Every structure is written in structure tokens, then in C-alpha cells.
Amino acid sequence: MHRERLENALFRAGYLAILTFMLLPLAVVVVTSFAESGNLAFPPEHYSLVHYRTFVEETHWLLAFDNSLLVGVGTTIIATTLGVTAAFGHEIDDGRAGQVLAPLVLIPLLIPPIILGISMRVYFVRAGIGASYPSIILAHTLWATPLVYFVMRSVFSRFDWQLLDAAKDLGAGPIRSFVYAVLPNVKHGIFVGALLAFIISLQEFVMALFLSSRSTETIPVVAWTQIRQSLDPMVSVVSTFLIIISLIAIVIATIATNLDWLSKQLS
Template sequence: MHRETFETVAFRAGYLLLLAFMLFPLFVIVATSFSASGQIAFPPKGLSLTWYTEFLDSTRWLRAFTNSIVIGVGTAILATGLGVAGAFGQEIDDGSLGSLVTPLVLVPLLIPPVILGITLLMYFNEVGLRGSYLSIILAHTLWAMPLVYFVMRSVFSRFDWQQLDAAHDLGAGPLQSFRHVVLPNVRHGIFVGTLLAFIISLQEFVMAMFLSTPATETIPVLAWTEIRQALDPLVSVVSTFLILFSLGALALAVLATNLEWVSKQLS
């Protein structure tokens, strides 16, 4: 075996082992969700759908599941709008104002989530929004919007801006030129950014813990509350649904574009 071939095989084997090591906890979570006993144990002692039935019969878990979806959709819409607008403005404005966009976008990512949660709790309590869907959506947007912004910066960097100049020369207004010239060329990037924002919101825990109430608590918050009392397979069931939603969002991104395009846009 040639040295190059051996190195290639060794690299791929190491990569697969590392990938398996990282994915194994997910396999454990899914497997324990089918446990027939009342405790989390791997391998499970018998298989059963009892905990899935209990989840579907639980009003509190279903409400938390619905809350997570509503907040995730709201976050995805708001973060996408702000992220696309910020990236687009950065590309068309070379002045000092445009240069401030990126540092401002980075600020929420540099602040510990506990500090953000406490600060937002005090602020939203003062303005009467504490415990509302809007407060959690705004908090999640602080983390989701920067990801959308940087994805769109990468997408816009590959866009031929001469097309936009040509549209303006032909008399198209700003909104018309963006809708008919820019949007068709970057819609795949917008779609990927939207899904990323949704996934970020779906799994965010710290800020939601500070801002939510029993009526608006999300799945991660409720899961944390239940884990503190008892560790049963119901938590694994909920985690399995979150995993499936994340994989479903990834599958949608792949179907809407393709793996090669996604890798190019995020590279």
C-alpha cells in the first residue's frame, strides 16, 4: 500500500471514529426514549412506546412543544429580516456607518448568556413584556441574527453587483431591484439562514429560562425543570423530537439547495 493511500485511509478512519464518538450520545438518547422501565438506562431494559404515549397525553409538554415552535418561527422571521438587511446594507454602504454593522452584530455573541438573560429580564419586566412570546423571540434573535448576517455576507460576496447597478440604470427602484434582481440570486442563502435561526431558537435554554413563565416555557426549559426532579425516559422522548426537528431542518436545506452549494456558501 502506498504511503499516500495509507494516510488517506487512516484519515478517513479517524474522521469516522470521531464522528461516531460525537453522534453516539444522540443514539443513546433515542434508544433510551424507548425504554420500558421508569429510569434512563443504556442499553434499555426492554422496548416500549409508553413514554411517547405519555408525552402525547401531557398537556404541559405539548404546550411547551408548541411554544418552542411558535418562538422558533418568530425568531427565524425576525432574525432573517434583520440579518439580510444588515448584510445587504453592509455591501452597498462603504462608508463609516456601514463599517459599524459587523462589530454591532458581534456584540450579543460576546456577552455571556446569563448576563443577557438577567439584563433582558429586568428590561422586559420594566416595559411589561416579561413572560411574553415577544420577549423570548427578541432574546433569541440576539443570537440567531448574527448567524444569518454572516451567512448572508458570504452569499452577497459572491453576488454580481453589476446586475443591481444595471437595474438602477434601467429605472428600477430600491425595492423593485432587490425583489427582482438580488432576491432570486440569494434566496437559497436566505433559506439556509432562516433554518439556522430556527434551530438556534429551538435549542436555546439560558435566556428562555429567565424570560419564560409556565405559559410560555419552551421544551429546553421544561426539560431542565423535570430533570431536577426526576430523570425519566420522557426527557429522552422530548430530546428525540428536538433531534428530529433539527435533522428535518437540515434535510430541507439540502433539498432546497444541494450539499455542494451549501458547502460553497458556508466556506
């Protein structure tokens, strides 16, 4: 008993150490964003908000934020729709097509993004959409859809499919039975899937690099070009914003998924 507790404590301490070591760079990023000097150094000699002011004043960063947001939302909508409907279809008709679907959907995640980026650049130029918002959105969708799909497979596997039968039996057609019987019971899962798609799109860099033009650059792409010129704290400012956005998203997801659980605990 005693020994077990000691082992537990040691395991936790070890786990925490590794986690801290891995997450510490994030703290460095945040701290360096408050540096006064123009060089990226840790720890900074003096602290100020000067780079935050520059960030707000520099239009190409704000444009990159807009671009990232646009690409992210577009990816989220398409990937969530495709992922949810694919998982739903697989669940209600587990035939031969379904057995092929799962590995097929996985393929984009197995191909190195640099190869995907180059081939899609060639492909989209041929297709006439070149380096544009749609091409980045489609590329990100290729990555985000499998993730949404697998999240939804697990969500649907816990769904009571008799509810769908009951809705149909009571006169709800295919769309209404989905909207009234399925959707309300899996909406948290869909939300988590959508959030995942958004974050994937927000941080994806390699494919975006190949598929963006000057006017459609997303944040990671701008950050990359910036760093290549000079390593200044502006990159840290942008990264801090990205970290904050991701954190907010995670908090929202946690609240959304546990809201029912939370209300049950409180009542």
C-alpha cells in the same frame, strides 16, 4: 503514492472515530426513549412506546412544543429580516458605519447567555413585557441575527452587483430591484440563514429559562424542569423529536441549496 493513501485512510478513520464518539450520545437518547421502565438507563431492559403515548397525552409537553414553534418562527422572521437587510446595506454602502457594524453585530455572541438572560429579564420587566413570548423572541433574535448576518455577508459577496445596477437602470426602484434582481439569486442563502435562526431558537435554553413564564416555556426549559424532578425517559422522547426536527431541517436546507446544482447534474 502508497504512503499518501495510507495516511489518508488513517486520517479518515480517526476523523470518523471522533465524530462517532461525539454523536453517540444522540443514539443513546433515541434508544432510551423506547424504554419501558420509568428510569433512564442504558441499555433499557425492555422496549415499548409507552413514553411516546404519555408524551402525546401530557398537555404541558405539547404546549412546550407550541411555544418553541411560535418562538422559533417569530425569531426566524425578525432575525432573517434584520440579518438580510443589514448585510445588504453593508454591501451597497461600505462606509464608516459598515466598518463598525460587523464587530457590533458580533457582541451578543460574545456575552455569556446567562448574563444576557439576567439583564434582559430585568430590562424586559422594566419595559413592561416581562416574561412573555415577545421577550423570548427578542432574546433569541439577538443571537440569531448575527448568524444570519454573517451567512448573508458570504452569500452577498458572491452576488454579481451589476445585476442590481441593471435592474435600477431598467426602471426598477429600490424595492423592486431588490425583489426582482437580488432576491431570486440569494434566496437559497436566505433560506439557510432562516433555518439557522430557527434551530438556534429551538435549542436555546439559558435565556429562555430566565425569560419564560409557566405558560411560555419552550421545550428545553420544560425538559430542564422535568430532569430536576426525575430523570425519566420522557426527556429522551422530547429530545428524539428535537433531533428529528433538526434533521428534517438540515435535509430541507441541503435539498434547497443544491437543487440548482442537482438539476444541472441530471440534465
